[in-house]
Structures are given as C-alpha cells and as structure tokens.
Amino acid sequence: MKTAQEFFQELIMLYRPFENKLNLKLARHNLQRAQWTILYYLYQKGPASNVEISHYQSVEKPTITRTIHRLEEAGYIEKIPGRDKREKRMKLTEKGTAVYQDVRVAIDHFEQEILKGISEEKQIEVIGIMKQIRQNINS
Numbered sequence: 001m002k003t004a005q006e007f008f009q010e011l012i013m014l015y016r017p018f019e020n021k022l023n024l025k026l027a028r029h030n031l032q033r034a035q036w037t038i039l040y041y042l043y044q045k046g047p048a049s050n051v052e053i054s055h056y057q058s059v060e061k062p063t064i065t066r067t068i069h070r071l072e073e074a075g076y077i078e079k080i081p082g083r084d085k086r087e088k089r090m091k092l093t094e095k096g097t098a099v100y101q102d103v104r105v106a107i108d109h110f111e112q113e114i115l116k117g118i119s120e121e122k123q124i125e126v127i128g129i130m131k132q133i134r135q136n137i138n139s
Helices: 003-027 033-045 050-057 061-073 094-114 120-138
Strands: 077-081 088-092
Touching: 003 033, 003 094, 033 050, 033 061, 033 077, 033 088, 033 094, 050 061, 050 088, 061 077, 088 094
Parallel strands: none
Antiparallel strands: 077 088
C-alpha cells in the first residue's frame, strides 16, 4: 500500500472510534460533539455568527442553526445584536461558560489518555501536517 493510502486509511480508522468515545464522555454532560465544537469555538473566539461557525466546522448553515437552537434551549448560548439587523451573533451565557469549563476538564483528561506515549514534539508535527492537508483541501 502506498504511504498516502495508508495515511488516509489510518485517519479514517481513527475518526469514528475517537468520535464515539468523545460522544460517550460528552453524554455525561448531555452534549454531543457538534454541540461541544460550537461551545469550544465560542469560548475560544468569542461571539460569532452562524456563518462563521459553519465555516469553522465545514458544515452547512442549516446544520449549525439546528445545533445552535438546541444550545439556546439548554441556556448555554444566547443571541446578541450583530453589525446589522440581519446578522445574528451567538455568545456563551454564564451557564454555557461554566459547562464548557466543567466539560473541558473531562476532555483534557480524555485527550491526554489517548495521546499517552506521544511526545509533544510529535503532536506539534502532526498538528502542522493536519493544517497543511486542510489548507491543500481548501485551496
């Protein structure tokens, strides 16, 4: 098998088990990965529009809209005024920030567990590789 083929096969084989285990961890907090990703984005980047979030996740805006609606119902995010009347921006509520910080502890532990035995240098190298691949896909 060619190296590129093996690389992408391993990537595919990694994704589903990772997402399944992540969802099990998140389920303890009544969250799913798609919701967690939005909480993460808003915590890291601050208020954002549905379009910004959909670009970040590389998914369609209606998908983001449904997920945001669930997060609003849970009281984790709220709408705030945008630059003009048509733009809706989202931000974390106090409850959303507290949930993010609580879940972050569990996710940090999970991530450290699955990265056991991989040096920080190798992790940084792989991060760079993934960023380059994403850039190549998007160009």
